[in-house]
Amino acid sequence: MPNRRRALLIVFLLAMAAVASVAVSLAAGSMALSYSDLWHVFCGDDAGIAGEVVRTLRLPRALAGLACGGLLALAGALMQVLLRNPLADPYVLGVSGGASVGALAAMLFGLPLIVLHLSAFAGALISMLLVFGLAHGDGSWTQTRLLLTGVIVAAGAGALVALMLSIAPEHQLRGMLFWLMGDLSQAESPWAALALLACGLASVLPYARDLGLLARGELSAQALGVPVARLRLLIYVLASLFTAAAVNIAGSIGFIGLIVPHLVRLAMRNSAGNDQRLLLPASVLAGGTLLVAADTLARTVVAPQQLPVGVLTALLGVPAFLYLLSRQPRPSGI
Amino acid sequence: MTSPLLAARALDVDIAGNTLVRGLDLSLSGGETLAILGRNGSGKTTLLHTLAGLRPPAGGTLELCGKSYLAHGLREAARLRGLLAQTQSDAFPASVLETALIGRHPHLGRWAWEGAADERIARDALRAVALQELEMREVHTLSGGERQRLGIATLLTQQPLLYLLDEPLAHLDLAHQIAMLDLTRRYAGECGAAFVIVMHDMNLALRYCRRALLLFGDGRWTEGASEDVLTAENLSELYGHRLRELCDGDSRYFIAA
Numbered sequence: 001m002p003n004r005r006r007a008l009l010i011v012f013l014l015a016m017a018a019v020a021s022v023a024v025s026l027a028a029g030s031m032a033l034s035y036s037d038l039w040h041v042f043c044g045d046d047a048g049i050a051g052e053v054v055r056t057l058r059l060p061r062a063l064a065g066l067a068c069g070g071l072l073a074l075a076g077a078l079m080q081v082l083l084r085n086p087l088a089d090p091y092v093l094g095v096s097g098g099a100s101v102g103a104l105a106a107m108l109f110g111l112p113l114i115v116l117h118l119s120a121f122a123g124a125l126i127s128m129l130l131v132f133g134l135a136h137g138d139g140s141w142t143q144t145r146l147l148l149t150g151v152i153v154a155a156g157a158g159a160l161v162a163l164m165l166s167i168a169p170e171h172q173l174r175g176m177l178f179w180l181m182g183d184l185s186q187a188e189s190p191w192a193a194l195a196l197l198a199c200g201l202a203s204v205l206p207y208a209r210d211l212g213l214l215a216r217g218e219l220s221a222q223a224l225g226v227p228v229a230r231l232r233l234l235i236y237v238l239a240s241l242f243t244a245a246a247v248n249i250a251g252s253i254g255f256i257g258l259i260v261p262h263l264v265r266l267a268m269r270n271s272a273g274n275d276q277r278l279l280l281p282a283s284v285l286a287g288g289t290l291l292v293a294a295d296t297l298a299r300t301v302v303a304p305q306q307l308p309v310g311v312l313t314a315l316l317g318v319p320a321f322l323y324l325l326s327r328q329p330r331p332s333g334i
Numbered sequence: 335m336t337s338p339l340l341a342a343r344a345l346d347v348d349i350a351g352n353t354l355v356r357g358l359d360l361s362l363s364g365g366e367t368l369a370i371l372g373r374n375g376s377g378k379t380t381l382l383h384t385l386a387g388l389r390p391p392a393g394g395t396l397e398l399c400g401k402s403y404l405a406h407g408l409r410e411a412a413r414l415r416g417l418l419a420q421t422q423s424d425a426f427p428a429s430v431l432e433t434a435l436i437g438r439h440p441h442l443g444r445w446a447w448e449g450a451a452d453e454r455i456a457r458d459a460l461r462a463v464a465l466q467e468l469e470m471r472e473v474h475t476l477s478g479g480e481r482q483r484l485g486i487a488t489l490l491t492q493q494p495l496l497y498l499l500d501e502p503l504a505h506l507d508l509a510h511q512i513a514m515l516d517l518t519r520r521y522a523g524e525c526g527a528a529f530v531i532v533m534h535d536m537n538l539a540l541r542y543c544r545r546a547l548l549l550f551g552d553g554r555w556t557e558g559a560s561e562d563v564l565t566a567e568n569l570s571e572l573y574g575h576r577l578r579e580l581c582d583g584d585s586r587y588f589i590a591a
Binding site: 080084206215219265 | 383408409410411412413416417419422423424426427428432433436442444445447488492
């Protein structure tokens with residue numbers, strides 16, 4: 001049953017898990033730290049190399065992972081509502097395709113990092129406007145039309161990406177591939193992304209019940225008093241912005257946006273896991289936690305070599321998803 | 335309430351440039367039940383959505399409880415009128431009780447959660463359509479008829495004054511069809527609700543609906559007391575198939591010839 005106290009408890013537990021994942025990622029690495037070391041760093045009484053490593057390397061990276069995972073999971077949950085399709089993910093409407101084209105073009109021409117970020121963001125916005133403009137063309141803004149336009153734009157972007165990869169010089173290929181697979185090692189200041197995540201969550205939560213109705217069907221939602229057209233536009237813009245921001249931080253990390261909302265739904269199917277009032281904040285926290293955990297593994301399992309975190313999210317996400325899916329459905333009639 | 339629940343004046347309904355209903359005048363008060371009959375594609379659903387304020391009419395005026403839909407706003411309108419759509423779709427899993435509870439949406443504040451009173455209303459509605467045993471079931475596991483009854487329960491949970499039902503008898507077995515129509519009769523009598531029901535069974539329309547609206551699909555329409563409007567002649571023209579009328583005491587029945 002939907003129940004506010006229960007939802008708050010679940011969100012609180014997930015928040016604790018997120019904090020724990022950040023703590024582990026601060027402690028783990030080629031220079032292992034104990035939790036009492038961490039405590040000293042945060043109290044400010046250790047200005048040694050440990051403090052330096054934590055403050056300038058590990059903390060920004062962990063927080064960037066948290067923000068990025070949260071943004072992707074939120075964008076995925078919103079896209080699933082927008083398209084009323086459980087298979088929708090943040091990239092389905094071509095946002096990451098556009099961002100990839102922008103980023104790879106900047107890499108190809110050897111432009112500085114700041115230009116790369118701007119170019120990726122511009123690519124994401126252009127593809128977002130393109131999809132919206134084309135899908136909106138004849139006024140019938142249906143899910144199918146939106147989805148098809150998005151898929152086509154993404155395919156076009158994919159072709160451009162392949163083209164750039166094939167003409168790129170050898171020494172740039174590795175950087176490009178890492179960017180395409182998703183990689184947090186280039187993450188810089190995480191604060192803007194965290195602020196966007198907080199604002200984004202705060203702006204969709206008031207509409208959570210409306211979103212739940214929208215996911216069930218446009219007509220019945222409209223009949224129940226949901227401002228369908230306005231709400232769909234809002235979630236389209238927000239989900240695209242969240243995706244663009246996340247892709248900009250860490251490249252296109254796969255699976256988080258698709259899998260986390262489903263994990264939350266499946267894990268909480270006995271307590272209204274599809275209630276958007278719980279699903280949205282829970283997805284944000286679970287997505288952040290999962291990405292931080294995956295990134296910690298990515299930089300420790302085969303250290304000193306680093307793996308692209310996108311590979312790890314898929315390797316962690318797929319079995320977890322399959323396990324939850326195969327679990328017995330709840331018995332009927334109780 | 336002095337003004338009728340629903341009042342349409344000179345209402346035109348278009349779809350893709352074709353006028354399906356031209357100049358409809360209709361006034362419906364609490365306690366009344368109106369059946370809409372017509373061929374497939376004659377505009378029954380489009381008219382129903384227009385009456386629900388979900389699509390703008392091509393012409394004329396429409397008032398719900400004396401005010402236009404625009405003046406009501408979406409939320410207030412949703413507390414006054416409810417729509418049972420022709421198909422119920424569930425893209426994501428949910429339980430039967432949760433699905434019934436969405437009917438409380440227009441009654442709840444932005445941050446409010448469904449409380450014990452809302453649950454009681456939803457359980458009463460499920461009992462009214464004989465789904466009380468299935469309240470924890472996943473909606474995906476319901477049969478077509480059960481899903482249809484759940485749609486009706488969601489509407490009862492919404493507690494509107496005006497019920498717009500698009501083929502509520504579809505997928506229902508005979509006993510549930512009669513139970514469903516008895517339910518509308520009870521709500522019309524006890525709660526002063528009004529019903530507009532799109533249906534194909536003229537015999538049930540004659541028996542349960544005081545009034546009937548026939549849509550011929552080319553803009554023409556006929557509306558009036560069911561016993562006057564539902565004649566073998568009218569229905570034969572309506573469906574483009576000859577019907578015969580049989581009498582049994584005071585009751586009249588139509589069968590396809």
